[in-house]
Amino acid sequence: MAGTTEAAPPAESKQPQVNLIGLSKKDYGGLKSTLCIGCGHDLITARIIDACYNLGVRPENVAKLSGIGCSSKTPAYFLNRSHGFNSVHGRMPAIATGVQMANKNLKMIAVSGDGDSANIGMGHFVHVMRRNLNLLYIVENNGVYGLTKGQFSATADKGSKQKSGNVNPNEPIDLCEMAYMLGCGFVARLFAGNSKQMTSVIEAAIAYKGLAFLDIISPCVTFNNHEGSTKSFAYAKGNEEPLHDIGFVPAYDPTYMEMDHGEEREITLSDGSHITLKALSKDFDPSDRVAAGNQIMEAKHSKKILTGLIYVNPKSELLMDQMQVIDTPLSLLTEKETRPAESVLKQIMDDLA
Amino acid sequence: MTTATAAPPQNTTKVVNDFSFSIATANGSGSQTANMVLLRGLFKMGIPVSGKNMFPSNIQGLPTWFTIRVNKDGWIGRATTPDIIVCMNPESAVEDVENARKGAVLIYDDSLGLSKMRPDCIHYPVPFKKLVVDACPDLKLRKLVINMLYVGVCSALFNISEESLVAALESQLKTKPKAVLANKPAIQLGRKWALENIKKVDAFSCEPLNKTSNKIIIEGNAATALGLMFNGCTAVAWYPITPSSSLCESLEDYMRDYRVNPDGKRTFAVVQAEDEIAACGMITGAGWAGARAFTSTSGPGVSLMNEMIGLGYFAEIPFVICNVARTGPSTGLPTRTMQGDIISVIYASHGDTKHVAVFPSNPKEAFEMAGIALDLAEQLQTPVFINSDLDLGMNYWMSDRFDYPTGPIKRGKVLHKEDLEKLKGQWARYKDVDGDGIGYRTLPGTDHPNAAYFTRGTGHTEQATYSEKATDWKKNMDRLTRKFNTAKTLVPKPVIENKGSTIGLLYFGTTDSSVREAASILEQQHGVRIDLCRLRAFPFSKEVEDFLDKHAVVYVCEMNRDAQMAMVIRAELPNAATKIRSILHYDGLPLTAGVVVSEFLAQHKNEPHSTAVAQQLSQATSAVGSKGRD
Ligand SMILES: Cc1ncc(C[n+]2csc(CCOP(=O)(O)OP(=O)(O)O)c2C)c(N)n1
Ligand code: SF4
Ligand SMILES: [Mg+2]
Numbered sequence: 016m017a018g019t020t021e022a023a024p025p026a027e028s029k030q031p032q033v034n035l036i037g038l039s040k041k042d043y044g045g046l047k048s049t050l051c052i053g054c055g056h057d058l059i060t061a062r063i064i065d066a067c068y069n070l071g072v073r074p075e076n077v078a079k080l081s082g083i084g085c086s087s088k089t090p091a092y093f094l095n096r097s098h099g100f101n102s103v104h105g106r107m108p109a110i111a112t113g114v115q116m117a118n119k120n121l122k123m124i125a126v127s128g129d130g131d132s133a134n135i136g137m138g139h140f141v142h143v144m145r146r147n148l149n150l151l152y153i154v155e156n157n158g159v160y161g162l163t164k165g166q167f168s169a170t171a172d173k174g175s176k177q178k179s180g181n182v183n184p185n186e187p188i189d190l191c192e193m194a195y196m197l198g199c200g201f202v203a204r205l206f207a208g209n210s211k212q213m214t215s216v217i218e219a220a221i222a223y224k225g226l227a228f229l230d231i232i233s234p235c236v237t238f239n240n241h242e243g244s245t246k247s248f249a250y251a252k253g254n255e256e257p258l259h260d261i262g263f264v265p266a267y268d269p270t271y272m273e274m275d276h277g278e279e280r281e282i283t284l285s286d287g288s289h290i291t292l293k294a295l296s297k298d299f300d301p302s303d304r305v306a307a308g309n310q311i312m313e314a315k316h317s318k319k320i321l322t323g324l325i326y327v328n329p330k331s332e333l334l335m336d337q338m339q340v341i342d343t344p345l346s347l348l349t350e351k352e353t354r355p356a357e358s359v360l361k362q363i364m365d366d367l368a
Numbered sequence: 369m370t371t372a373t374a375a376p377p378q379n380t381t382k383v384v385n386d387f388s389f390s391i392a393t394a395n396g397s398g399s400q401t402a403n404m405v406l407l408r409g410l411f412k413m414g415i416p417v418s419g420k421n422m423f424p425s426n427i428q429g430l431p432t433w434f435t436i437r438v439n440k441d442g443w444i445g446r447a448t449t450p451d452i453i454v455c456m457n458p459e460s461a462v463e464d465v466e467n468a469r470k471g472a473v474l475i476y477d478d479s480l481g482l483s484k485m486r487p488d489c490i491h492y493p494v495p496f497k498k499l500v501v502d503a504c505p506d507l508k509l510r511k512l513v514i515n516m517l518y519v520g521v522c523s524a525l526f527n528i529s530e531e532s533l534v535a536a537l538e539s540q541l542k543t544k545p546k547a548v549l550a551n552k553p554a555i556q557l558g559r560k561w562a563l564e565n566i567k568k569v570d571a572f573s574c575e576p577l578n579k580t581s582n583k584i585i586i587e588g589n590a591a592t593a594l595g596l597m598f599n600g601c602t603a604v605a606w607y608p609i610t611p612s613s614s615l616c617e618s619l620e621d622y623m624r625d626y627r628v629n630p631d632g633k634r635t636f637a638v639v640q641a642e643d644e645i646a647a648c649g650m651i652t653g654a655g656w657a658g659a660r661a662f663t664s665t666s667g668p669g670v671s672l673m674n675e676m677i678g679l680g681y682f683a684e685i686p687f688v689i690c691n692v693a694r695t696g697p698s699t700g701l702p703t704r705t706m707q708g709d710i711i712s713v714i715y716a717s718h719g720d721t722k723h724v725a726v727f728p729s730n731p732k733e734a735f736e737m738a739g740i741a742l743d744l745a746e747q748l749q750t751p752v753f754i755n756s757d758l759d760l761g762m763n764y765w766m767s768d769r770f771d772y773p774t775g776p777i778k779r780g781k782v783l784h785k786e787d788l789e790k791l792k793g794q795w796a797r798y799k800d801v802d803g804d805g806i807g808y809r810t811l812p813g814t815d816h817p818n819a820a821y822f823t824r825g826t827g828h829t830e831q832a833t834y835s836e837k838a839t840d841w842k843k844n845m846d847r848l849t850r851k852f853n854t855a856k857t858l859v860p861k862p863v864i865e866n867k868g869s870t871i872g873l874l875y876f877g878t879t880d881s882s883v884r885e886a887a888s889i890l891e892q893q894h895g896v897r898i899d900l901c902r903l904r905a906f907p908f909s910k911e912v913e914d915f916l917d918k919h920a921v922v923y924v925c926e927m928n929r930d931a932q933m934a935m936v937i938r939a940e941l942p943n944a945a946t947k948i949r950s951i952l953h954y955d956g957l958p959l960t961a962g963v964v965v966s967e968f969l970a971q972h973k974n975e976p977h978s979t980a981v982a983q984q985l986s987q988a989t990s991a992v993g994s995k996g997r998d
Contacts, residue, residue, distance in 0.1 A: 091834070100656060116657075118658065353627065360772050368584050
């Protein structure tokens with residue numbers, strides 16, 4: 016299986032055999048990956064497994080969702096004990112919205128591709144960003160359509176080269192910028208080659224009660240890892256600029272308050288968990304909406320891949336709560352809870368007579 | 369009613385409770401309240417009525433016609449040519465008068481200068497513009513109140529009880545007592561003026577009956593919405609499109625009133641999606657996760673939903689789509705009706721797909737079939753369509769009162785935690801344990817380590833794992849065929865009227881009243897008896913097959929050019945293929961009995977191999993010339 020064969024990151028090397036809820040790493044695994052060896056997507060799969068394990072996520076409370084593409088296949092490779100739905104190309108956000116309507120208590124982990132989200136599914140991407148679902152939305156961004164063999168996607172940079180030599184004439188779509196503009200409460204850009212940062216941001220994103228959008232640069236080793244590509248491992252490594260060292264402290268961690276925070280900035284999420292940030296290149300507060308906007312613009316201008324948490328709104332109300340949906344999942348309601356009394360029908364009939 | 373058709377002015381034969389109105393107004397002029405008061409006033413007199421709105425695809429200004437048919441025998445299908453025309457729209461007045469049938473009654477504002485036209489009609493000019501000044505002191509309200517004047521005029525002319533009209537006004541504007549106060553004097557004044565100033569020379573009048581006592585008046589969309597609300601619908605996603613929008617709008621309104629717990633929490637979720645693809649995606653997600661999920665749309669929306677519908681079929685996900693059909697192709701006539709999406713619904717999507725569909729004919733069925741569709745979707749774990757149309761969805765139908773559903777809602781084969789414990793976690797999503805082609809499913813969130821399975825639109829095994837194996841694929845498709853055969857036993861059966869004829873007429877949906885009226889005209893005026901079969905669902909149950917078997921010739925009556933239902937019947941029941949004939953109607957307007965009668969007679973005259981028909985027709989020579997209402 017893709018994830019579990021990886022060595023755990025050093026910080027977590029002394030982990031016990033089981034996590035907070037008594038599950039082993041294996042309980043978070045999935046089927047063996049069928050992606051190309053070295054594909055960035057598999058690295059992300061492994062980090063999703065780590066993050067869920069570290070947090071003690073109950074897999075039965077998770078729904079995994081995806082569209083179509085190499086990236087969208089990956090939900091089969093993690094969290095075997097969670098229901099999964101590999102749906103249709105570009106429409107995962109709509110499926111996720113429906114799943115949340117049926118069961119507001121589910122945490123959804125969704126994986127999409129740049130083609131899936133920025134091309135065919137752009138309409139749905141844009142609108143789901145406006146709906147605050149309890150959804151971790153990951154785009155595994157390789158700048159190409161992997162599954163259909165290497166055509167440019169809408170996130171490919173202008174001037175970047177296809178394997179065949181074709182040059183992309185179009186402006187790229189920056190999904191983080193869009194997510195931020197559309198009111199998404201948690202926006203981060205990551206690089207699949209940076210495991211440590213990925214794990215902590217994915218943890219924070221899972222803990223976040225709302226829609227967390229992660230754009231993860233995830234090179235396609237088969238169709239977009241050559242010279243002239245701006246989504247290759249080499250290019251991303253050379254141009255990545257992590258904004259800060261990110262730490263994530265789940266709400267249940269009692270040791271946190273005793274730690275020495277030093278120069279760290281911390282952000283408390285609504286469930287009591289903390290995101291800790293140690294600035295690397297500049298002091299930047301991702302909970303400051305204006306600063307976050309500037310950050311995105313600067314990154315664009317400097318042609319750097321700024322990775323890390325770009326924007327977080329620690330308090331945001333979930334759509335189902337705004338809609339005053341009852342706490343019991345709608346999926347479990349029977350006629351007892353949903354059928355109005357006979358007198359209601361009689362009254363309606365009388366009014367129409 | 370036929371006697372008045374060729375009658376000159378000064379008609380002496382009284383025509384009671386059997387005629388039709390056409391009220392021509394401008395869209396957005398506020399005439400709808402007046403039209404409804406007239407309709408409900410007649411209804412409150414106990415006379416069967418129907419109200420059909422012919423409106424333009426615009427918000428304000430273009431001509432609109434509201435037709436009311438009054439019929440003592442309960443025939444509430446469309447009447448082709450109105451007997452009484454109320455011209456309230458100066459823009460269309462000349463055309464309205466030109467198109468009037470000979471002998472029709474024309475009511476119009478006296479300033480329109482129409483009195484020289486059409487001496488073969490009965491003219492009742494009324495000084496509406498002058499009267500409204502007296503009827504309504506408030507200048508701003510006059511534009512609306514002027515409509516209520518014609519209600520009063522009609523009350524006097526056609527003996528429509530003032531009391532019933534006032535009661536109708538009060539129930540129509542229940543929440544707006546001020547509007548009642550503004551409108552009531554207009555009814556009274558119009559009536560008074562007409563009584564004092566018009567010399568009645570037409571034949572039409574109303575008498576109280578007792579044929580509406582247990583009835584209601586409702587649009588089909590509201591009826592479907594009520595059916596959904598009372599049958600456990602929990603997740604709704606939709607995208608606005610005429611003529612379906614009022615369905616989800618009224619559904620949300622009803623649920624906000626009646627599906628809220630004392631603490632203010634709701635037992636439903638409604639999302640207005642970004643498009644129909646998303647709306648269908650949302651109910652796919654919701655159905656997958658266990659909600660009773662619903663969307664409504666019209667033809668263009670069904671086209672957009674196709675990919676998702678195929679996923680629902682193949683991954684076996686329950687949800688319900690109500691297609692309120694309008695006239696197509698393309699944007700077509702978005703405010704006219706058609707039974708035009710039979711094939712696009714039944715065979716929606718790519719690859720091998722066939723879908724369960726129900727066809728309500730009237731509001732009561734729309735109410736009941738909403739619950740049936742939600743149940744069927746979950747029992748069969750598949751998308752289910754409710755095939756309605758604009759005529760049912762947006763027009764006003766007299767209907768029997770709806771019965772309160774008493775049984776439990778049917779959630780189908782779902783394994784919960786306890787079931788999985790009993791099974792020791794041993795189960796397979798797509799395994800046909802019961803031989804009916806339907807597997808067991810679990811819902812996300814089920815707290816058991818073996819509850820999860822992986823749903824995909826790709827080839828899969830019984831265990832829901834990915835498979836490209838030829839044998840796995842075929843086995844799965846064959847199981848889906850078994851499921852389709854199970855569906856035949858669960859869907860609503862046809863309504864069959866057997867009179868021992870060799871000729872059958874098969875139809876469905878909103879053509880019901882017109883087809884039955886036509887059959888009665890054919891029998892009474894032409895001596896031809898026909899057996900009727902009203903389809904209520906696809907796939908076709910055994911009873912439909914038997915009906916086709918038993919008849920020498922079967923006419924399939926439908927509202928489209930391409931004989932879509934006939935195509936489906938030929939494809940699904942090939943033995944019947946050669947005996948199928950078609951009666952088609954496709955001008956965007958609801959079917960009339962007259963079309964059925966004339967189409968039938970034209971084809972059957974030349975039906976060489978049906979001697980029974982020839983005999984029946986020759987016996988009916990005396991009736992030739994007396995045509996149906998067309
Ligand atoms: C409606 C539809 N159109 C086209 C396709 C073909 N298709 C499958 S995956 C894909 C692109 C996937 O690209 P991306 O989302 O970037 O995923 P990647 O494979 O790069 O991870 C396309 C065009 C499809 N499956 N469905
Ligand atoms: S084609 Fe590219 S994206 Fe797809 S699995 Fe191979 S490396 Fe990954
Ligand atoms: Mg891609």
